[in-house]
Every structure is written in structure tokens, then in C-alpha cells.
Amino acid sequence: MSKRKGCWRIGYLAGTSFSNYRKAESAASQWLMLRGLPKLICRSAVLIVRMLIVAALIYLSYWLAWGVFIFLGIKGVLEGRSHVEIQEPDFDQKSNLFPDPYSNKNINNPAYHDE
Numbered sequence: 625m626s627k628r629k630g631c632w633r634i635g636y637l638a639g640t641s642f643s644n645y646r647k648a649e650s651a652a653s654q655w656l657m658l659r660g661l662p663k664l665i666c667r668s669a670v671l672i673v674r675m676l677i678v679a680a681l682i683y684l685s686y687w688l689a690w691g692v693f694i695f696l697g698i699k700g701v702l703e704g705r706s707h708v709e710i711q712e713p714d715f716d717q718k719s720n721l722f723p724d725p726y727s728n729k730n731i732n733n734p735a736y737h738d739e
Contacts, residue, residue, distance in 0.1 A: 656669070
């Protein structure tokens with residue numbers, strides 16, 4: 625069997641961490657209820673902690689995305705690809721970009737007539 629790669633290890637670490645968090649959360653909730661705190665308040669505290677963890681992860685991912693964006697921008701500038709040159713079409717009378725189907729040149733052309 626092949627050696628386990630990085631993605632498997634990251635998933636395993638995340639699963640283990642989540643499992644450990646759930647165990648600690650359950651133990652903390654039980655401890656608070658044994659001390660006399662109502663069950664509703666314990667459940668609310670657990671929900672608040674979960675929402676704070678999700679908010680922290682979203683905040684972390686936001687700044688990570690900005691870091692990647694800035695890194696790729698600096699890399700592009702250093703490689704000389706800081707801008708893309710776009711060729712604009714010629715809109716003079718000599719160009720045939722938008723031909724007039726009713727001009728003398730195209731009046732008898734069957735490609736411009738719907739039948």
C-alpha cells in the first residue's frame with residue numbers, strides 16, 4: 625500500500641481535532657450542568673462557542689485568501705506580467721467588422737437575407 629499523502633493527513637488531523645473538540649464540549653457541558661447551570665443555558669453557551677469558532681475560521685480564510693491574492697500579484701509583477709494588453713478593434717470605415725447588409729456591395733449577397 626502506498627504511503628499516505630498530505631490531503632489524507634490533513635483530513636485525518638481535522639477529523640481527530642473535531643472529535644476531540646466534541647468530547648471536550650460534552651465534558652464541559654456536563655460539568656456546567658453538574659454545577660447547577662440550567663440545561664438551556666449550557667446548550668446556548670455551546671452554540672455560541674460553535675458560532676465563534678466558525679466566525680474565526682471564516683475570518684482566517686478571508687485573510688488567507690487576501691494573502692494568496694497579494695502573493696500572486698507580486699509574483700506576476702516580478703515576472704513582468706503585471707498587465708494584459710488588450711487589442712481594441714478598428715472601427716474605421718475600411719474595416720468590415722459590422723458590414724451593412726443594405727450597402728451596394730452587400731445588397732445582392734444571400735448571406736444577409738433571411739428567407
